[in-house]
Amino acid sequence: MKTHQSVLNFLDDKVIKIYNDDNKNRMSSVSNEIYCINKFSDKNPYSPIILNYNKNSYTIKRYDFSLGNTKRIFVNNVRRLLFSCSLSEVFKQLEEIEKILKIKNISHRDINPGNILFSEEDLKLKLIDFYWAKTDKIQPSIPAGCNAIYGTNDSKAFSKIKNQLSKVDKVVRKQVKNLKKSTISYLGKKYYDGSSKHVGKTYHQIDIPYFRNVKFHRDNSSEFQDININMTKPIKNVVDIGCSACYHLFNFMRMFRLKKAVGYESDPHMLNFLREIKKIFCLDELIIKDKIQLNSVFEKTDLLICMNVHMWLRKQFGLGADKLVSNMITSSNEMFFQTAGKESSGMWTDKSLGSKEGIKKYLNKLGESKVDFIRSTGRHGGQRHLFRVKK
Numbered sequence: 049m050k051t052h053q054s055v056l057n058f059l060d061d062k063v064i065k066i067y068n069d070d071n072k073n074r075m076s077s078v079s080n081e082i083y084c085i086n087k088f089s090d091k092n093p094y095s096p097i098i099l100n101y102n103k104n105s106y107t108i109k110r111y112d113f114s115l116g117n118t119k120r121i122f123v124n125n126v127r128r129l130l131f132s133c134s135l136s137e138v139f140k141q142l143e144e145i146e147k148i149l150k151i152k153n154i155s156h157r158d159i160n161p162g163n164i165l166f167s168e169e170d171l172k173l174k175l176i177d178f179y180w181a182k183t184d185k186i187q188p189s190i191p192a193g194c195n196a197i198y199g200t201n202d203s204k205a206f207s208k209i210k211n212q213l214s215k216v217d218k219v220v221r222k223q224v225k226n227l228k229k230s231t232i233s234y235l236g237k238k239y240y241d242g243s244s245k246h247v248g249k250t251y252h253q254i255d256i257p258y259f260r261n262v263k264f265h266r267d268n269s270s271e272f273q274d275i276n277i278n279m280t281k282p283i284k285n286v287v288d289i290g291c292s293a294c295y296h297l298f299n300f301m302r303m304f305r306l307k308k309a310v311g312y313e314s315d316p317h318m319l320n321f322l323r324e325i326k327k328i329f330c331l332d333e334l335i336i337k338d339k340i341q342l343n344s345v346f347e348k349t350d351l352l353i354c355m356n357v358h359m360w361l362r363k364q365f366g367l368g369a370d371k372l373v374s375n376m377i378t379s380s381n382e383m384f385f386q387t388a389g390k391e392s393s394g395m396w397t398d399k400s401l402g403s404k405e406g407i408k409k410y411l412n413k414l415g416e417s418k419v420d421f422i423r424s425t426g427r428h429g430g431q432r433h434l435f436r437v438k439k
Contacts, residue, residue: 053179058110066105067179076179076188078106083186084178087152093172094145096165108176112168112305116161119197121209124330126216129166131329132302134257135217139210141173146206155182157190159205160198161212168302223328224258231321232262241396242290242360243315250318252292255299256329264293270427271355272296274434275384276303278422283350289340289376290314290357294322297334300351306333310347314339314360342368345375352380356428358387359398370414377415383437384422385411393429404433411437 049056053073057064067073082101089095097109115129116122129138142164149156157180165174180190180200190200198205236247244251244265253264272295284307286300291311301309313319313336322336342365346352354376361369377383388394389401401407404421411419415437422434 061110062099062107063110064105064107069104072191073179075191078103078179080186080188081178081181082106084154084181084183087183088148088154088175088178090152092144092148093170094141094148094175096174096176111165111174113166114162115164115166115209115213118160118162118195121161121212121216123216125166126213127220127328127330130217130220130258131256131298131331132168132171133166135213137171137257138173138213142206142210145173145175146202149202153183154178155200156202157181157200158195159202159209160195161209164209168305171302220328221258223324227321227324227328228259228262231317231324234317235315240315241363242357243292243318245395250293252295254293255295256325266428268295268355271386271425271434272299274422275353278436279351279384280382280438284308285347285349285351286310287346287349287352287376287380288312289352289354290360291322291336292318294325294334296353296355301331301333308335308349309333310335310337310349312337312340312344340372342372344372346379349380350382352376352383354383355386355434356388356432358385359389359394359396362398362400363396373411374414377411377417377437380437381439384434385437386432386434388428388430388432391431391433397430404431404435407433408435411435 054068055066067078078101082098085095085098099107099109113125113128115125156178158177163175163177165176167174180188180194194200198208233248236244236249239245246265250262250264252266252268254262283304286297286306287310288297289312291297291313294311297309297311300306311322313322319336319338326334326336340361358369358373361372387401388397389407390399391403401410404424408419408421417437417439420436422436424431424433
């Protein structure tokens with residue numbers, strides 16, 4: 049990307065910024081900028097990680113997106129930000145950044161949405177571009193019209209950005225309110241295999257700040273951690289069979305900057321909910337599909353999750369479910385599998401699958417892969433066993 053000031057080279061995990069060699073840029077220097085960043089970054093999470101630098105360029109760790117550019121916020125980027133952080137948390141971080149600048153006696157002079165990045169992995173804002181910053185003996189002059197829209201007064205710039213963020217939040221809140229009324233209130237009124245039978249409750253929690261007050265039936269956060277600890281990383285594509293409220297997919301999207309996250313969901317109300325969530329929060333990589341059919345074809349993926357869904361497939365398709373599971377194994381580099389067998393309890397259990405040894409034998413029979421037992425849990429009632437199936 050070319051700007052009036054520099055050329056930016058975006059790589060998978062880093063960004064290289066090369067300054068143009070012109071009279072304007074000679075008013076400051078890369079060494080001045082690095083000095084200011086190091087002074088600002090003293091044990092706080094809001095500074096970019098500098099990987100290396102030289103006279104005319106430097107390299108930082110790549111983060112997910114900025115809040116906009118020098119002229120305006122990007123509404124879609126802010127919506128994506130609010131997918132992971134509440135407005136109050138965003139304001140808190142902006143205020144902490146402003147406070148640090150004052151304590152460190154740094155006048156940034158270029159505060160704008162393009163210089164505020166967001167890391168979804170650690171849910172933190174990052175302040176960049178200290179090229180025109182003033183502190184200590186560093187007193188660079190500044191080109192005419194620099195940061196003209198937001199101005200060179202840091203406090204006023206922060207205030208303007210916060211006001212613009214509030215306007216986006218107001219629109220999102222209205223959409224969320226309507227979505228709760230039109231979909232979540234209908235969950236459980238008619239029961240569908242595998243969904244929550246409790247009226248107005250989701251089966252799993254909705255891991256988006258606007259939905260923290262929505263009641264849910266089963267906490268699956270420990271199962272997610274089991275997968276995250278034992279999976280092969282990094283990943284770029286994930287498929288979740290029976291994704292419910294997308295707890296797994298949402299967190300993998302934040303952690304790994306996925307290219308594609310595919311979720312299958314059978315409950316029509318939850319299906320509609322997830323498709324609206326995709327629109328509201330601009331989740332471009334999220335693809336939501338209807339319930340599994342016998343002829344469903346699974347695309348190649350790094351990671352496939354089939355957690356507590358297999359027994360419902362067996363109920364609907366009988367032994368035809370075995371072909372579906374075999375296809376899941378074939379299509380994925382790695383699969384995590386948990387079902388309700390003979391040792392489990394629940395609305396539906398597959399009594400043909402006995403102990404964990406029986407489930408392991410079943411998975412071995414369906415694919416030429418290595419099957420590893422991860423652990424057992426009683427969170428669903430009885431015993432359920434988690435396995436990793438890896439090529």
